[in-house]
Amino acid sequence: MILAVLLSAIVLIGWTLVSERYFPQAAAPVATTAAPEAAPGVPAAAGSAPAAVATAAPLPAARRAEALGAAPRLAIETPRLRGSVNLRGARFDDLELITYRQSLEPQAPATRLFSPSGAADAYFAQFGWSGPGAPPVNALWAASSTRLTPTTPVTLSWTSPNGLVFEQLLAVDRDFLFTVRQRVRNPTAAAAVVQPWGLVSRLGKGVEENAFNLHVGPLGVLGGTLKDSGLDYDSLREDGNQSFTSKGGWLGMTEKYWLAALVPDQTRDLKANFIAAPNNLYQVDYLGSPLAVPAGGSSETVQRLFAGAKEVELLDQYRDEFGIPRLDRAVSWGWFEVIAQPIFYVLAWLFKFTGNFGLAIIGLTILVRLLLFPIANKQFESMAKMRIVAPRMKALQERYKDDKPRLQQEMMALYKTEKVNPLAGCLPLVVQIPIFYALYKTLLVSTEMRHQPFVLWIKDLSAPDPLTPLNLFGLIPWQPPAIIALGVLPILLGITMWLQQRLNPAPLDPVQKQVFAILPWMFMFIMAPFAAGLQLYWTVNNILTIGQQAYMLRKYPMPATPPEAAAPAAQVAVAPKPPRNRPAANGNKPRPKAK
Template sequence: MSKDTRNIILAFLLSALVLMGWQIAADRYFPAAVAPPAVVADSSAPAAPAATPGVVAAPGGAVPGVGAAAASGDRATILAATPRVTIATPRVSGSINLKGARFDDLVLPPYRLTILKDSPPVRIFSPSGTKDAYFGQFGWVGAGAPPVDALWTADRATLTTAAPVTLRWINPAGAVFEQIIAIDKDFMFTVRQRVTNPGPAPLSLQTWGLVSRLGEGAEQTSFNMHIGPVGVTDGTLRDSEVEYEKLRDDGPKRYTTTGGWLGITEKYWLAAVIPDQKMKVDARFAAAPGDLFQTDFLGPVTVVAPGATQDVTGHFFAGAKEISLLDSYMTRLGIPHFDLAVSWGWFIMLAQPIFHLLEWLFHVTGNFGVAIIGLTLIVRAALFPIANKQYESMAKMRIMGPKMKALQDRYKDDKVKQQQEIMALYKAEKVNPVAGCLPLLIQIPVFYALYKSLMVSIEMRHQPFVLWIKDLSAPDPLTPLNLFGLIPWTPPAMIALGVFPILLGLTMWLQQKLAPPQADPVQRQVFALMPWVLMFVMAPFPAGLQLYWIVNNLVSIGQQWYMLRKYPMPATPAAETVTVAATPAKVTPTKGTPAKPRPARPK
C-alpha cells in the first residue's frame, strides 16, 4: 500500500471519527434545537403525588420545606375541587388556589407548545397532586400564623392588571393576615403581606416565599445551558452549585443575603420569588425524597405590637424570560442580575450585544431571518479590511503555486531546507501564509454568540424565515431523505440533512475550490472532506445558525472571486516563475574520479 493511499484511508477514518464523536458530544453537551414540550403536560390519567410544603417554627432552622404528599389526581378534577381566584390578563391566565394562597395554575396564552396554529398554550404551573406539580407560595411562620394549607377568602373573583385581589385569613385571636396581590401587564406579581394585630399580645412572625416542583421536567442541564434551581444572593449567581443532582446528592444549599431572588428556570420559562430587596433573608435550595425540589427564603423575626399593622412587599415572577423585560425589572424594581436568569454563560459579554443587535435588526426588517442576514453582512463589513488582506494573500499564493511546486521538487529529500526556502519565498513575495486564520478566529466568538442567542432567547423561539423555515431556532425540517416530507418518516438527527445543511456543505466546497490547495497531501484530503463532514455536524443545529454560515460563505466566495480577478494567473508562466534562484552546490571531485579536462587556452 502506497503512502498516499494510507493517507487517504487515514483521512476518511479521522473524518468518520469526528462525525460520530461530534454526535455523541452534541447529545451530551449541547441542547437540542427543537423546543421541548411545556413543563407540565395535560393528562387525564392519575399522576404521581406532589409536595405539600411544611413550615418550621424557629428562625435559623429549616425554611419552608417539602413534606407529606397530597392525593394524586388529574388537573381538571383538582382545579374544580378547590376554591380559586381567576387570573385574567392578556399574557397570563389561570387561577390562585385559596387553599394555601398558592399560585398553582398558570398558562401563557401568547406562547404555544408548537408552531401549529391550534397548539395549546404553554403551561407553567400545575397544582399539587398532579403530574409535574409546580407552584409558588408566600406565607408566615410563627405563633398564630396561617398554616400552610389555610383556607383564605378573597375580596373579588378575578385578578386583572387593573384590579388587585386581597386574600384574608383571621386567626382565633383575631389577628388579620392579608396578601394583596397585583399583576402587571406582563409576568410580575406584586405580593404585599400585611398583618394587623388587634389583640393584647405581640406577634413574632417571619415571612417566607417559595417555588416548589415535582420532578426535573423535560429539559436537562447541558454543557452550556443551566436548567433547574437558580438565583442571585448578595450579587452572586447561584446555578451550577445548586443543580438538581447536587441537591439530591449533597443536601440543601443555604445562603444569607440582602435582596436577590430565587427560583427554578428552564430554557425559556422562569418561576422566581423576590423578597423585599432591603430585607436580609435566609435563602435555601433543597431536595427531598420523592423527587421533590424547592427554593425558598425566610425573612427575619419581626414583632407586631398590639394594635399595630405591619407589612412587607415582595414580588413573584412566573413567565417567559424575555430579555428586554428582565432588563426592565432590574431597573424598575432594583432586582440584581435578573438578566442572568437567561443562561448566557461565560459568553455573556458578547452574546448579549449580538442579541440586542439582532433584535434591533428584527424591529427594522420584521423578520429574524433577514435580521440574521443583516448581522452577517455587518460582521463581514467590520472584518472587511482583514478579510481583504486574507483573500489578497490567498490570491498571491495561488500565483506562487508553480514556484512552491518547484521548491518542493527541488528539496523533496530535505524537508528542513524545503521549509526554509518556502518561508524565504513568502517573505520575498510579501505573502503571509496564516493571514486567513485571523478572520476565522474573530468570527468564532460571533458564531458562538449567535448560537447562544438562538438557543436561549425566547425572542427567537418559533420565529419564521421564508417558505418551509417556520422556526429559526429549530433544525431545517426539509430533508431529501424522506423526499421532502412525502414519506412519513423522520430520519435520525445525525443523518437528517435539511436543505440548509446541504447548501452549507456546497458553499464550503465552492469556497475551498477558489482557495489555493494545501501543500501537504494529507491536509489536502482532510480539507476536501471537511465540507461534507460539517454538513452532517451542522444538520441538528438551528436553521438560523445554518443561515448565518451560508450567507457568510457566499460573501467569502464573492470576495475570493474578486481577488482572483484582481490577481489573475499568468496565461503562460514565465521561465522565472518556475525557476528557483538558488546557488548551485559546488561539485568537488571525489578520489578516484578523474576531473573533467579544461579546454586548451588559445594561443
C-alpha cells in the same frame, strides 16, 4: 485549526446524540394515588420556609381538572397569562402563558407553567408567614374579588385565633410579574413577631435536562453572585441541599425558556434554601428576617413573583425598574455572555426593521462581514498571492525534498520577498468562532427566537431545517435520524463551503488536500441537527466569502508567464547545464573563441 473546529463540533453535539440514542434515559416519574408525596413540598428545614405539605395532607394524584376543582379559586386574567390562585394556601398553582404555544400546530394548547398539587406535573409558588399566630400553609383565605387583572388588584385576608390579621395584596402587570404586599395588622394589646417566607416547589424535573451549555433547575442571585453551579436537580440529590444568606436577591427554578422566581424584599436579610427531597420533590425557598408588629399597629413587606417567559428586554426592564439584581442572568448565556448578549441585541434591533428574524440573521451576517472586512481583506490578499507563488513553492519542495531545514529557510525567504503571510487566513476564523458560538447560544436559549419563521418551509429558526430529500421532502412518511436528516440549508452550507475551498490555493500536502476535500461534506452532516438560524448564518457567510474571494482573485490574477521562468535561480531553478555549441541560425559554424 481544523482539529479545533472538529473538536468543538464534537463537544457541541456528539455527547448529546450518543447519550440520547445509546444510553438509557430515566423514565419520567408518574405520581400514583398511593403516594401522598405527589404534592410538591418538602419537610421544613431549620431556617427554611414551612413546607407545602408539612401541615396538610396533599391531594391524591389526579387529573389537573379534578385538582383545580378541589378548592375555591381566584381567577387570573391578563393579556399574557391565564390561570388562578388556590385560596387554600394562597398558592399560585395554575398558570398558562397564552402568548406561547406548546408547538407550531395552529390549535396547539398554551404553554403551562404552574399546575396544582395532586397533578402529575405539580408546580407552584406560595408566600406566607412563620411565627406565633401565623396562618398555616393550608389556610383558607378570603378574597376581596373573584378576578385578578392588571387593573383590579385583590386582597387576600386571614385572621388568626389570637386576633392578628394577615393580608396579601396581590397585583399583576400586563406581562409576567406579580407583586405580593404582605401586611400584618395587630389590633391586640401585645406586640407580635413574624417572619415572611416564599417558596417555589415542584414534582419532578420537567421535560428538559441540564447540560453543559444550558442550566435547568434551581438557581438564583444571592449576595450579588449568580448561584447555579451545583444547583441542578441531580447535583442537589447527589451532593445534598444547599443554603445561602443574602440581603435581597432572587431565587427560583428555570427551564430553557421559562422561569419561576421569588423576589424577596430587597432591603431585608434572608436565608435561602435549595432542597431535594424524597419521591422526586424539589423546592427553593427563603425565610426573611423577623418583622416586628407593634400592638395596635401594622407592618408589611413587599415580595414579587416572576412567572413567565425569559424575554431578555423584559428581564432587563424588571431589573432596572424594581432593582432586582442581575435578573437577566436567568437566561443561560454561558461563557460567551459578553458576546452573546450584544449579538442578541443587534438581532432584536434588526428585527424591528425587518419583522423577520431570518432577515435579521442575514443582516447580522453582513454586519459581521463588514466589521471583519479589513482582516478578511488581508486574508484573501495573502491567499491570492499564495496561489501565485504556489508553483515556486512546489519547485522548492522538489529541490529540497531531502533537506527540510533548507526548505523551510527558502520558503520563508520566498514569503518575505513576495510579502505573503501564510498565517493571515487564521485570524478571521479565530474571530468568527466566538461569534458563531454566541449566535448558537442566542438561538438555543432566547425565548424571542422560539418558533420564529423565516420563509417557505422554515417555520422555526431555533429548530433544524425540517425539509430533507431523504424522505422526498415529506412525501414518504418517515423521519430520518437527526444526524442524517439533511435539510436544504445544510446541503447549501456544504455546497457553498466546497465552492469556497475551490477558490483557495490547493494544499501542497496530499494528506491536507484529502482532509480539506472531505470537510465540506462532513460539516454538512455535523450541522444538520443544529438550528436553521445557525445554518442560515453560515451559508450566507460562505456566499459573502465566495464573493470577496472572487474579487481578490480578479485583483491578483495568475500571471500569464509561468512563475518559474521569472523566479530567481537561487530560489527555484535547478542548476543550469553547461551550454552546448549549436549551429547558428544562418547555418554558419560558430566562430572559434579568441585565444
